Amino acid sequence: MGSRGRGRGRGQxxxxxxxxxxxxxxxxxxxxxxxxxxxxxxxxxxxxxxxTGPRQEYLISAKRDLRSYMRESPFHIKQRSASNWLSGLVTKIKEDERVRNEDAPMFSSCCWSQFPKELIPVAEGGKARKRKVVKRKKSAVKADGTDILEKLSKLEETGDGGPTVEKEAGSDEETDDEDDENKDKKGMLGIEEEEQVEEVDEEMDGGTDYANNYFDPGDEYADDGDDDNDEGGVY
Amino acid sequence: MSLQQNKLCCLIVRELFGEVAESVTHLLLRGAAPLNRVCPPGVMKQKAKRALAALMHHGLVNFVSQGSLVLYSIDALAVQRILRYPRYLQQMKDNFSDICESIIQELMNHGRLPLSAILFTVGCRVFALDPSKLAVPEIEKHFKLLRKEGFIEQCPRVTDSESYLKNNEELVPSFVSKVVIEVDVKAEAIHERIVSSAADEGDHPDKNILWRISGSRFDAQIRDSIVIEAAVRKTDELGGALVKKMLSDSSSRLHQDPIVGDISFFVLKSDILKLCLNSLAEKLRDYLEVLQSGTLKIVRKIGDSGGGQYAIALKDTVDVLTAYAVRSIVQERHGTKAARVFALMLDNAFVDQEQIQQTALIPAKEAKVLTYILSENHFASVREMRKSVGAGAGAMKSVYLFHVDLPHVVRGLVERCEKSLGNVLCRKEAEVMDSERLMDKKRRVDALLKTLVEQGASQEELKEVDAMITPPERDLVTKVNYVLDKLSSAELEIDSTLLLFQVYLEFDEMAKRKRSSTRGRGRSKRAKAS
Incomplete structure (x- = not known):
């Protein structure tokens, strides 16, 4: 089209x-x-x-050593992938085995002083929060399910029930009180308590714990520490 | 930073530091960024921080403070060096000792360590092999040697770690300008602790003085070893020893110069006599003569004083070796005839199609196909030359000249190497993922067996535990291990080519910079004169 006006150059x-x-x-x-x-x-x-040959063998084995060392070391950090529920479950099981490994200090505390402060983990804060959560879960569960019955009846009374936040706060207070009362009981119950945890946990899923990852077993729940991005696990 | 290099870096980090670190690396490769931009979506901040700390501990990530922000950046070269770690260890084993090898291995595994921790772990290793050979001061001597040679360097030291950790104002620690202090480790105490097989309590007197390996020094060492190997192939072991001697005189520097180790004949001779290489000293003149002849000129005579001044022409050697390497790549990819055409282009700076056909003794049509293949794969470049046929203007004839732009070709090949390294790592990861559970089981059974043996279990019990892995599973384990080893081997081979190419490009860049700076100086002189 562009060459239309220039007849002479067209042929070339x-x-x-x-x-x-x-x-x-x-x-x-x-x-x-x-x-x-x-x-x-x-x-x-x-x-x-x-x-091939001994030299190559040596190099390969050195490579293998480094790999296996690093994979087992606390430097290796795995992400919990939960693309589908089965693989999520599998990785979860594996992670629980690894938890000890991951919580292990990567290096001695003096090494941390070489890094920017924002990276240094706050050990105390994390621990306190963890203990609190565990307490709440156990106490909510232990009293033969009466807790939940009470709560359910309360909910029925209030009808709509108001905003969820209030409910949560209420149950928290209750459970904390319960916890104090049942402190000596807890020690005696021991294993039974554990069994109950599993039983009642299913019911709890519809209740206060709905925001948690479904595959989180109760005790190790708070290990992740920072819960900024924790909500809404992708199933 | 090319795409392939980025991918490769991510894969290397993934293999050793896990997925979180990989996504952090991916974000960091875009450029220096503060913490909240380094946290990948869907990853808990705590984990991202941990990953960042792990990378930093291994010297792969650096930070600078800028106002109220701390910017993190990744050192891609350092990440790539991880592939070379086995080769570094081999260098230690060949040129130094097994203890040096252990020291370096510890530092590679842990990133950075204080001296007493190194002495303890290496001591434990020696003790486990042969209790009578344990000598902590001996290990310390080896460590000092490595430090003197520059393989180990001190990490920047924090001025006051206690007050930094307490003070909330400071974002980043302040470092002391590099001072190497003599570290006083209580060798006797460490010795005692190893013998009594006590656990490492981690409270070292020198815990603030950390050491790490120096990657650039190791790269220089491997480069030297390539040159030495070339000398051995050109002459014999004695020639290799001669080149090694000449290089070692200057290896305290990181010699980036194209020519190193300026030494006079008589000094060299006396040095060699000191090494008890009498046969070499007798024929020294001949060896030097052979080494500076032919296409591969490793040694160059740069003066006549003192019986002749000799030096190692590092750059020239690397150039020639690179050209050979590229040639053999062409040969293996496109056949002998293509390699012949390529060599022709390499030797004569510019050739046209006619010349290729005549000189390479290849039929015209085939030669054309070969030239096409070479230029299609970017091994050959084409330059168009217009020359006027007649005296008057108008009648122009184009001539196409073929030539090899070696730095350009090498850059392309570096890309290809990185791509294939990435492929190998990907494949490896897939193999591992496929058989992850089986390998886990195997590892657990092995650990169980080990503890049982320690506890003194009976043969039957051991057999029972051993039978937990069925024969088909055992076959599968061997198969997976075989495949992984094969892939590792490929990785190492590609990396050795990559190293040569990188060294070549480094020298090339340097030469270019020198040229442009001298040109700049000339221009400014001229400007002044006018």
Whole structure:
């Protein structure tokens, strides 16, 4: 279209002869290609074999050592991936095994002083929060389910029940009181208590704990410390 | 930073430091960023911080404070060096001792350590092998040697760690300008602790003075070893020893110069006699003669005083070796004939199609195909030259000249190496993921067996535990391990090529900078004169 007005130059610019590209007349041209090339074309030449020998063996074993060391070390940090529920469960189980490893200090405390302050974990704060949460869970669960019955009846009375935040706060206070009362009981109950935890936990899922990750077993729940991004696990 | 390099860095970090660190690395590779921009979405901040600290501890991430922010940046070169760690260890084993190797290995595993912790762990290792050989002062001597040679360097020291941790005002610690202090470790106490097999209580007197390995020094060491190997291939072991001697005189510097180790003939001879290489000293002249002839000129004569001044032409050697490496890559990828055409282009700066056909003794049509393949794969570049045929203007004829722009080709190959390294690592990760549970089981059974043996369990019990892994599982474990080893081997081989290319590009950059600076100086002189 652009060359329409310039009649004279058109013949030269628009076509080219095959001779210009170095193809002689009468030489066979390749046939038209009607399909895309293969994604993995077979290599024209086979690659050379890898070198072997004691030196190479040494290098490989050194590599293996470094790898296995680092993977077991506290430097290796795994993310809880929960793309589907099964893999989420599997990784969760594995993580629980690893928890000890991950909580282990990466290096002695003096090394932390080499880093910017924002990176240094606040050990005390994290611990306090953890204890609190565990307490709440246990106490909410232990009293033969009476707690929950009470709460449910209360909810029925109030009808709509008001905003969830209030409910949560209420149950928290209650459970804390309960906790103090039942302190000596707890020691005696021991294993029974644990069993109850599992039983009642399912009910709790609909109640106060709905914001938690479904696959979180109660005791290790607060290990993640910072709960900024913790809500709404992706199932 | 290229895309491939970024991907490779992410994969390396993933392999050793896990997924969280990988996503942190990915974000850091975009450029220096503060903490809240480094936290990947969907990852808990605590974990991201931990990952960042782990990377920092291993010297892969650095920080600077800027106003009220702390900016983090990643050192991609340091990340790539992790692939080379086995080679570093091998250098230690070859040139120094097993103890040096252990020291370096400890530092690689832990990132940074105080001297007494190194002495303790290495001592434990020696003690486990042979209790009679344990000598902590001996290990300390090895450590000092490595420090003198520059393989180990001191981390910047915090001025006052106690007050920094207490003070909430300071965002980052302040560091003392580099002072190497003599560390007084209580070698005897460490010795006692190892013998009594006490646990490492972590309270070291020198806990504030940390050490790490110096990657650039190790790279220089490997570069030297490449040159030495070239000399061995060109002559024999004695020639290699000669080059090694010449290089070692200057290896205290990180020699970035293209020519190193200026030494006179007689000094060299007396040095070699000191090394008890009498046969080499007798034929020294011949060896030097051979080493400075041919295409691969490792040694260069740079003066006549003192029986002749000789030096190692590092840059020239690396250039020639790189050209050879590229040539063999062409040969393995596109065949002998393509390699012949490529060599032709490399030797004669510019050649046209006619010349190629005639000189390479390849039929015209085939030669054209080969030239096409070479330029298609960016091994050859084409330059168009227009020359006027007649005296008058108008009749122009284009001539296409082919040539090899080696730095350009090498840059392309570096990219390719990084790509294939990335592929290998990806494959490795997939293999590991596929058989993760099986490998976990195997590891657990092994650990159980170990504890049982320690507790003195009976043969039957051991057998029973051992049978927990079924024969098909055992086969699978061996198979996976075989595949992983093969992939590791490929990784190492690619990396050795990559190192050569990187050294070449480094020298090339340096030469370019020098050229431009001298040109700049010339220009300013001229400006002054006018």
């Amino acid at each position: 610019g628009g076509t080219f002869s095959m001779e210009q590209l170095g193809v002689q007349k009468g030489e066979g041209m390749p046939t038209a290609v009607l399909q895309p090339p293969p994604v993995f074309p077979p290599p024209e030449y086979r690659p050379l074999p890898l070198s």
